[in-house]
Amino acid sequence: MEFLSPLQIVKVNVLAVQDYSVLAGRALKNIFRKPRYIADTLQQADLIGVGSLPIVVLTGFFTGAVLALQSSATLVKFGSLSLTGQLVSLSMVRELGPVLTSLMVAGRNASGMASELGSMKVTEQIDAMRALGTDPTKKLVTPRVVSSVVMLFFLTVISDLVGLTGGWVVSVFMLGLDSYQYWNQSYQYLEAQDVTMGLIKPVIFGFIISTVGCYYGLATKGGTQGVGRSTTQAVVAASVLILVVDFFVTRLVMSWFGSAV
Amino acid sequence: MSTIAFPSPSEPQAQSSGHIITFDDVHLAFEENEVLRGISFHLRQAETKILLGIAGSGKSTILKLALGLLKPDSGRIEVLGEEVSSMPEAELFALRRRVGMVFQESALFDSLTVEDNVSYRLREEQVPPDEIHERVVEALRFVELEHTLKKFPSELSGGMRRRVAIARAIINKPEVLLYDSPTGGLDPITSTRIIELIIKQRDVYKTSALMVTHRLQDAFTLASSYFDTKTNQMLPRKASDTSEVHSSFMLIRDGKVIFDGSAPELGQSKDEYIREFIS
Numbered sequence: 001m002e003f004l005s006p007l008q009i010v011k012v013n014v015l016a017v018q019d020y021s022v023l024a025g026r027a028l029k030n031i032f033r034k035p036r037y038i039a040d041t042l043q044q045a046d047l048i049g050v051g052s053l054p055i056v057v058l059t060g061f062f063t064g065a066v067l068a069l070q071s072s073a074t075l076v077k078f079g080s081l082s083l084t085g086q087l088v089s090l091s092m093v094r095e096l097g098p099v100l101t102s103l104m105v106a107g108r109n110a111s112g113m114a115s116e117l118g119s120m121k122v123t124e125q126i127d128a129m130r131a132l133g134t135d136p137t138k139k140l141v142t143p144r145v146v147s148s149v150v151m152l153f154f155l156t157v158i159s160d161l162v163g164l165t166g167g168w169v170v171s172v173f174m175l176g177l178d179s180y181q182y183w184n185q186s187y188q189y190l191e192a193q194d195v196t197m198g199l200i201k202p203v204i205f206g207f208i209i210s211t212v213g214c215y216y217g218l219a220t221k222g223g224t225q226g227v228g229r230s231t232t233q234a235v236v237a238a239s240v241l242i243l244v245v246d247f248f249v250t251r252l253v254m255s256w257f258g259s260a261v
Numbered sequence: 262m263s264t265i266a267f268p269s270p271s272e273p274q275a276q277s278s279g280h281i282i283t284f285d286d287v288h289l290a291f292e293e294n295e296v297l298r299g300i301s302f303h304l305r306q307a308e309t310k311i312l313l314g315i316a317g318s319g320k321s322t323i324l325k326l327a328l329g330l331l332k333p334d335s336g337r338i339e340v341l342g343e344e345v346s347s348m349p350e351a352e353l354f355a356l357r358r359r360v361g362m363v364f365q366e367s368a369l370f371d372s373l374t375v376e377d378n379v380s381y382r383l384r385e386e387q388v389p390p391d392e393i394h395e396r397v398v399e400a401l402r403f404v405e406l407e408h409t410l411k412k413f414p415s416e417l418s419g420g421m422r423r424r425v426a427i428a429r430a431i432i433n434k435p436e437v438l439l440y441d442s443p444t445g446g447l448d449p450i451t452s453t454r455i456i457e458l459i460i461k462q463r464d465v466y467k468t469s470a471l472m473v474t475h476r477l478q479d480a481f482t483l484a485s486s487y488f489d490t491k492t493n494q495m496l497p498r499k500a501s502d503t504s505e506v507h508s509s510f511m512l513i514r515d516g517k518v519i520f521d522g523s524a525p526e527l528g529q530s531k532d533e534y535i536r537e538f539i540s
Contacts, residue, residue, distance in 0.1 A: 035385070120370075127330050128368035132382050132429075133358035135351070 019219065023141065024211045030135075030142040041143040048109050048144075049151030053158070055104050060159035063096050064088055064166030072175050084177060085185030088167035093190060093198040097160040099246055102205035105152055106238040110213035113144055114234035117217025118227040126218065136218070145210040152206035153199065160198065193257040201249055205242050212238040280339070281306055281437050281469040282327055287336030287346075289322060296322050298516035299336070304437070307467040307507055309459070311480045313538070314513035320473040321365060323513075324439045327471065328362055329353040341436055358382065361430030362439040367422040369414040369429070375401070376410040379429045386433070400428040404458060420451030427458055431468075438462065440472040444479050456482050457495040463507055464488040477539060484508040484524040512538065 004012065071087045117140060120126050129136050164186055171177040216234035220226045282304035289297040296319040304310050312320045325331045326338055329345040338346040343356055369378050376397055377384075383393045401407040404424035414422055423443055430438060440459060444452035456479050462468050464487055474480050482495075489496045510527045512520040512535060520527060520535055527539060 123371070124364050124366060124368035125370055127325070128362075128364055128370070130330055130354075131328055131357055131360075131362040131364075132385070133354045134381075134385055135354060 016219075020211065020215045023137065023215050023218070024207075026137045027141045027145045027211060027214070030138045031146065033138070035138065037139055037143050040139065041146050044143045044147035045151050047112075048105065048147050049155060052105050052108055052151070052155060055108065056101050056155045056159050057162050059100055059104050060092075060097065060162035061166040063100055064092055064163030064168075065170045066166075067091055067096070067163070068167035068170040068175070072170075081175060081177065082181055083185060084167065084171050084175065085182040086189040088171075089164060089186035089190055090194060092160050092163040092167070094194050095246075095250075097163055098156045098198055098201035098205065099242065101156045101159040102152060102202060102209065102242050103239055105148070105155065105206075106209045106242060107235055109148065110209045110216075110234045110238040111231045113210065113213030114217040114220075115227055115231045117214055118220035118230040121218060121220045122223050122226060141211075141214045141218075144214055145207060148210035149203055149206035152202040152209070156198065156202040193253065193259060196257075197250060197253040200253060201246065204245060204249060208241050208245065209238050212241060279306060280304060281308075281341060282471065283337070283339040284323070284326075285337040285339075287326065287333045287338060289319075289326065289331065289333050296516055297326075297333070300513070300516070300518055301336075302511055302518055302521055304469055304471060306469055307463070309463045309470040309472060309483065309508045311483060311508060311510050312471060312473045312513065313475075313477070313480065313510060316475070318513045319516055320513060321441050324362065324441050324471060324473060327439060328357060328360060358386075358433065359436050360439065361433075361435035361437070363423070363426045363430050363441060363443050365441040365445060367414070367419075367426040369422055369425060371414050373413075374410070375406070375412050375414070375417070375425050378414065378425060379432055381429065382433050396432060397428075400432045401425075403431065403461075404428045418451075420447050420455070423447065423451075423455055424458065427455070431462065434466075435468065438468050438470040440470060440474075442473050442475060444474060444476055449478075452476065452479055453482065456486075457488070459483060460486055460495050461488045465490060480510065481524065484510070 067088050068084050072081055072084055075081045075083055075087070117126070120129075120140075126136050129139065167186075168179065168182050171182045172179050213234045216230040216237070220230040222229070280303040284300050284302050287297055287300045288295070300319075300323065302310070312323060314320050322331060326333055327340055327345070329340075329348060329350070333346050336346065337344060340356065341359055345353065345356065348356070369375075370381070373381070376394075379400055380393045380397045383396060388396075397410070398407055401410065404427050406421060406424055406428065409417060409421065409425070414425070417425065427443070443455050443459065447455070459470070459472065460483060463470060463483075472480075472483070485498050486495045487498050488494070509523055510520065511518055512527075514534060519532065520530060527535065530536065530539075
């Protein structure tokens with residue numbers, strides 16, 4: 001194992017941030033440039049969106065269900081069990097829906113992108129693509145970025161809805177709450193701020209997942225071992241970035257709506 | 262080999278110097294390791310230059326530099342009259358469409374069929390589907406693999422993959438071809454078959470080429486044979502044949518060119534290292 005001096009570590013990390021920024025910038029610019037790879041984008045949308053649907057539905061349902069179960073224990077002490085719908089709704093739409101969906105998609109697709117592009121890199125397929133006159137960021141990165149952003153948005157909406165349904169199942173069949181009361185509470189207390197926050201986040205997280213996955217894939221070195229390393233790094237980096245950025249986006253949206261402390 | 266009617270390559274644009282590729286004092290280092298230390302050479306029109314040297318001497322790096330896949334630390338590289346050493350990546354894509362490259366391990370797209378691999382460039386250029394199919398079949402017939410259209414690269418042998426890579430490289434009639442160890446790791450019979458294809462491309466279609474190889478036998482076969490269009494096969498050049506030889510050799514050692522000349526000149530060299538290398 002090679003040991004690096006602190007200066008070298010700083011240099012390597014600054015260079016990585018620079019390379020990532022360049023790649024992310026080019027992926028965005030390519031959206032407005034020809035050629036546009038529509039078929040590749042649709043194929044990726046199917047892979048990311050439809051492919052992730054089962055895990056997103058399962059995660060969303062049980063998150064909503066457990067949220068209702070956990071909150072009921074506290075709410076019942078204050079005689080406010082009827083607020084379960086409100087609590088599940090706000091938690092799912094503002095926070096858990098976007099974050100958990102993104103983490104699931106990161107685990108599934110950031111790793112997939114890193115391993116696919118990493119394998120292409122170590123077998124010289126990326127070089128072959130460049131040699132054949134194709135820009136790999138246009139052909140491989142931009143379709144993944146566009147698909148991730150669009151599909152994560154819809155996956156989050158589905159996750160929110162399924163989560164609320166999970167909470168409803170627990171509230172009605174286990175806690176004995178009224179069905180109308182649950183849905184009324186869930187809907188009435190949702191404000192523009194909550195919905196805005198819940199829908200901005202998946203767009204940003206989708207961008208993070210795809211660009212991080214592609215960056216680690218295209219930066220792969222060192223054969224199959226390198227592909228494995230890139231895959232792990234992509235999932236870890238995307239997950240950590242999602243959680244860090246989540247805090248700042250929440251704070252920013254709260255400031256817009258004047259509800260920041 | 263069956264008689265085929267493969268279209269001739271597009272006419273190279275006249276270069277002011279008459280050179281297809283020019284390397285002028287090119288240096289390149291990967292971190293501490295200086296791979297190329299002042300490489301200079303020319304590739305003439307219709308010439309095939311064979312790059313020899315031990316593993317790690319920088320032969321494949323020269324091909325990647327010629328294609329702009331790598332950038333030199335210093336020096337000047339000119340390909341088809343354009344300076345690639347300072348050209349931005351976005352502009353290089355257009356130039357690369359005029360150059361064909363056969364990678365060391367074929368580098369076929371493993372998720373695409375042979376047909377899709379070979380037609381990749383044409384589909385990018387939005388050529389009509391009927392014409393694409395016709396040209397793919399022609400290119401695959403050139404390498405005698407027209408029956409593998411629907412197969413995936415994983416279903417082919419190493420030699421077949423290399424031939425598909427050649428078909429992919431020549432599909433749009435490039436003005437110059439770069440072969441990176443096209444016979445590496447193959448059995449002698451398959452190697453000879455691939456050398457025959459390279460000779461055919463050189464003698465029939467007059468495509469300029471740079472070829473990296475470790476196999477001296479292949480290099481000398483290439484220099485001492487010609488493609489006979491009447492019998493449609495490779496034949497040894499007769500000793501009395503005084504026609505122009507279109508192959509030359511370049512030997513690289515420690516990042517420098519230590520020999521650049523014809524096969525007889527290589528054989529007559531008094532340099533101890535060269536004598537040992539070719540023995």
